[in-house]
Amino acid sequence: MARPPLPIGAWGKISRKEVEPGIWRAMARFRDFDGKTRQVERRVPGKNGAAAERALVAELLDRANSVGADVTRESRLSAIVPLWWAEQDDKNLADRTRDRYTDVVDNHIIPGVGNLRMREATVPAMDRFLKTLGTSSGKATAKHAKSILSGILGLAVRHGALDSNPLRDVSPVRTASKAVRALTVDEARALRAGLQIWQEGKNAAGRARPQDLLDVIDVMLATGCRIGEAMALRWSDIDLASTPATATINGTVIFAKGQGLKWQAHPKSEGSRLTYSLPAFARDMLFRRSTEVVRNPYDVVFPSAAGTLRDPSNYRKQWNKAREDLGFTWVTPHTFRKSVGTILANSSGIDAAAAQLGHSSTAITSRHYVERSLAAPDHAEILQAFGATGDG
Template identity: 25%
Template sequence: MAKRNPNGAGSITLRKDGRYHGRAYVITTSGLRKRVSIYGKTWDEVHNALVELQADAINGIPLPDTDSNVGQYLNYWLAEEVLPNRRPKTYQGYESVVRVHLIPGLGTKRLRDLRAQEVRVWLNRVRAECQCCKGGWDAQRPKPICCAAGECCKRLLSARMIQSVHAVLRNALEHAVREELIHKNVAKLVKVPAPDYRIGKGLTTAQAKLVLKELSGHRLHTLYVLALMLGMRRGELLGLRWSSIDLERGTLTVSTNLQRVDGELRLVLPKTLSSERTLPLPAPVLAALVDHRDRQAVERASAGMDWQENDLVFPSRIGTPYEPDNLRRSWHAVRGRLGLDDLRFHDLRHTCITLLLDLGVPPHIVREIAGHSDVGVTMKVYAHASLAERLKALSRLGEALS
């Protein structure tokens, strides 16, 4: 006769549907002793799971006392952790990833049973899935031209987006670990390929002068002066207020950022704590701001009752927040005239930081001007030599060795 397991050691039985059913008593995070069930296709699979449960019990690791699935937990995490504690733009991005990717893919999985293998297989499937087919985009056209017409366009998610999806899941599960809902964060066990970040080209000193000359007399000339000479981000420029500028002392404080959140433009806090910074104004910047203030006074008077005062340095023609897409279109027109068609507006900031480093300004000073969180970002992204500098360095080496 088979030996009977002692009480509490667990038992395994064969079900009528061919699966094995294991049961054992464990201590949960609520302090209660609870009998749990485990199902598997083989006896060994269930036995190994029971052994793992009992090993945790011996080591004093309680079983998470929750039967919620991943979708239920993600909605709770968004409402109770992300929404109260993160910036609106961050919440908007997280909510989109949860709604579009995580809940459809993993939402029905029980939170405490989620395994790294399931996450890895799912991420691989997401990486290979055509978004046009998934969203039915082509089918919504009056006349289908690709996926709905039988020729899949293979519109895949970028490596950066895959990384973001993985990061949101990892952050959510890490919070579940802190709340003792699960033992470990299985998303941490899954690695995703890092995207290849594009290094901005930036402008030479001569090109930067040409841009400012081309924009002389332009309504947003001063905005481009600040972008090139102070390295400010687009949102920081459009969110800049006159109350943050002291023309007498010659200082400018970056304390607000203009972003589109839930379809409307809002002034929010800067990107990071280090992004909030006070910058001294060199003479050309100070002169440009004085001229811009006088020009804006004329614009305000011309608008009359239509003007909406928001204290913005670079508003629309009636004082409302300036549409970021309009700034992009403004820059595209300028770069087209100068033959710089592949240069992004953000590359003006890149130009400022790169030229400062080329002039020998210490990296920690450049970091404070740029508002980077770490000097490593400054050096990794911006401190790359031009071909002329590389040729000069290699020529010196060649002279030394010849």
């Protein structure tokens, strides 16, 4: 009769044998995570094989832990978080994403449900936690926590500690969605003209205003890139000699905890690493800057006044003052990205807009980056058929 298979992560009887003078082998059958049973052995010098057996047991325990024997229904959620973090380390997370994960895990998930055992991580428990978190810390935080918890408990499912992921059945965390508002062509022209004049003036203290707010905006209007990506644009990323001129988004400027402002060697998403053909107004602006601006050690096109990386947050503060004076108080740096998405969707289709913005799905573009038109398509001639008279 065939022997019944060992459970996953279990091993059979250990045997010892002296294979050479003073060299002992300990061996046992072990059933791996792929369901295959293998012979595992360790050879160690010794008098009677005890050391070889101890080495084998240590190896078998390590292999058993690697297939989930350390995650059970009695494991606390907080004990699984390090395993989840180990999986994230393989994903090359952006620094800001990692900081956000850390904040939500350390300040909300661990204090809120970290002491629950896996058998206690039920749909009602998770639903109650997320609703409470949404009330106390905001729906956006609750939505982020739900995503992270789904990953943590999904890991528990893969290790056999849960039969299914309870996050699949909790109530959706609904956040209020704002209608997309983008600049029309006429508004963009008026804003650019007004900003050009505004930059030439002085502030209330008689000091010169920032001279390059418009230049940064022109890069965003020419590409659809984000403000951090515009600040990270380097002269080495630009080819003004080609026809048309091009600019490649290769990174972004972020503020990382413990590190300060840094140039991140990839944009927000891998899909955003794109080479853009530049319209003439952006090409001409960059050519002018290439002859006027003093180069800096970072090679960025838009450095700070001190020649260092420029903080996107500082740019936003400067822009907030300008927009108040110009009467465009609703316009943020992200509005320019939405304006690019809207004009391309209306002229070339949603696929073209999604490709320009580096989105993996047109649904993202349509929902968050294209202003909805309130005018229905002109089908008056077709619909006239309902009101036609006579036999025709």
